Amino acid sequence: MTLHQRPSLQDVPAYKQGKPAAAGASKLSSNESPHAPLPSVLDSIQDGLANIHRYPSIAAPELTGALSAQFGIPAEHITLGAGSVEVAAQIIHAVAAEGDEVMYAWRSFEAYPSLVRIAGATPVEVPLDAECRHDLPAMLDAITEKTRLIFICNPNNPTGTVVQAEALDAFINAVPRNVLVVVDEAYVHFDRSAVRADGIELFRKYPHVAVLHTFSKAYGLAGLRVGYAISPLDVAANLRKVAVPFGVTDLAQRAAVASLAAIDELSVRIEEVVAQRERMHEGLAAAGYPVVKSQANFVWVDAGEATVELEAKLAAGGVVVRAFPGDGLRISSGTAEDVDRVLAALPAVQEATA
Template sequence: MVKQRERVEQLPTYIQGKSIPGAIKLSSNENPYPPLESVAQVVRDQAGSIQLYPDMGAVAIRARIAERFEVRPEEVAVGAGSVEVANQLISAAAGEGDEVVFAWRSFEAYPILVQIAGATPVAVPLTADDRHDLPAMAAAITERTRLVLVCNPNNPTGAGVSTAELDEFMKAVPSDVLVVVDEAYVHFNNDPESADGIDFFRRYENVAVLHTFSKAYGLAGLRIGYAIAREQVADNLRKVAVPFGVSALAQQAAIASLDAEAELDERVQVLVAERARMTEELRRLGWPVLDSLGNFVWIRTGERTSEIDVALRESAVIARAYGTDGIRISVGSPEMNDRFLAAIAPVAPISAD
């Protein structure tokens, strides 16, 4: 047998949201609507030159992102989705003997990416109401800590981090530790008290921000995300990135999406309204659902998680079950959401106690 890294052999496999023929899929936080015609046309036009390598420097899309957020192109790095950019951030900052701090439960890829880099994941439990415990995360920082991940809104719980909370946290973080504010779901975040990652990037030298085109923009299948970070950090992200990792189709579709933000925001508002409707209906049925700031809702189902997941599947509804923690349900179209609500209505709810 050939030799392989023992640490890799022991890694859990990242599990994609399941899809079953004939069932509605509410397990991957995907945008349920097809691409805008203006974006789809750009992809069709670009398809005629797929025999050519993409621009490895992603100059045009980086310039457009920089213009959108009033930063310098040198402060923008791209990758195949925000998860790949998160991998760049971790790989550039941490290695053997280093630590990366994050909340748990949060994005499933975090501990996997940290271990791939050879570093040690430090998972800090969420609060009782499924929010980041920032004081505990600050206390978990040691001399070995190289990076902290703050998922806002948090996936899968939907809870946000306020400006005041993140400000207090930043005061406790050493200036040489990079804090990454992962805002994959920022477009659905309508809480005026929520921390704004770009604002924190402007105010703190050790903050980087992660965004993606997969969710609100609906480009999940093309794979493009980006980080906004200080030039030294962004340069290092480009050094550890996979060469030619972002296709020309993705780069051009992202530019077209930024040009069509107003039209895309109309879809976002529909999803936010549907999120509110799902939350209200679940509460009416007796489920203890917290407010969510993402394009999903979260139910802490504990030991009944598997039972409830099976019941939904029997009604041809696929959600995302997390061990014995809970179930995350993506917000789909109104028709898809009606199917989910009809499927869960006969299930006895979890007690709020």
């Protein structure tokens, strides 16, 4: 006799993190910061170690207060989770019931389909356009009476493309007010485009917008797991109901507060990541690879059927990346040495095919 299990989970793949790298290789598979934590952040964590026998504050008043001051938004709109992916899961559970539809572009953040299915809702995937961008007209056409939630990953993971401000504003204005639009801005700190949509301003303007941010990428706290949502008050109230109790540790809260206070130092590091991203893009483009212009901390090589072959070449050159067989490669922006390895591992296309 076998144990009863939930049948629908057969269609849910386990999330796979980026491949690890051997000693001396460049791990560019997880969009992590290449920089070690700031001394002030480490000090804040050290100060909290003596209290790890106590539960953290669920309300996290220091962190929500700091975020409230930064954005000029009442703290009641701000809710936390163990990374923005956990907050995304909270939103799905809070908004969508069994049989409801949750829409997102595809390919986009690979956790979206699993999170939707785990919640019992129905995923609706709208293909990206020919330039690896959100196809907003197609997404509008895909809205039905069952649509409850739409994710806009901006910049998009894994392609790095952005939705222009005017286009996203028009899209949100056209979405029915009973459908929540979530602007997932996990990579917003790396966006240097002149057309960037501002999720916070869209939240201020429209009653059916929520915004996701994370401390994992630009702030370099991937190992501590802390993210947050800024959402309408009724949504925020329900996010607190579905959140895992004590999901954001005291150490994570302390590190996040310290990171917000050290934004000038972090900005220097962010600019270094952006500079290496641009160098990698330019080098790959000059070599003839179908690399997409990115505004995140990675580049997307639209390699299609050549994806596995290129992944193998990079691995042979000491570089571990995130491969999506049949679609492309996502290569995180690392140090100058990391980017050197990437460019050395992939010869010019004419050389590779000679």
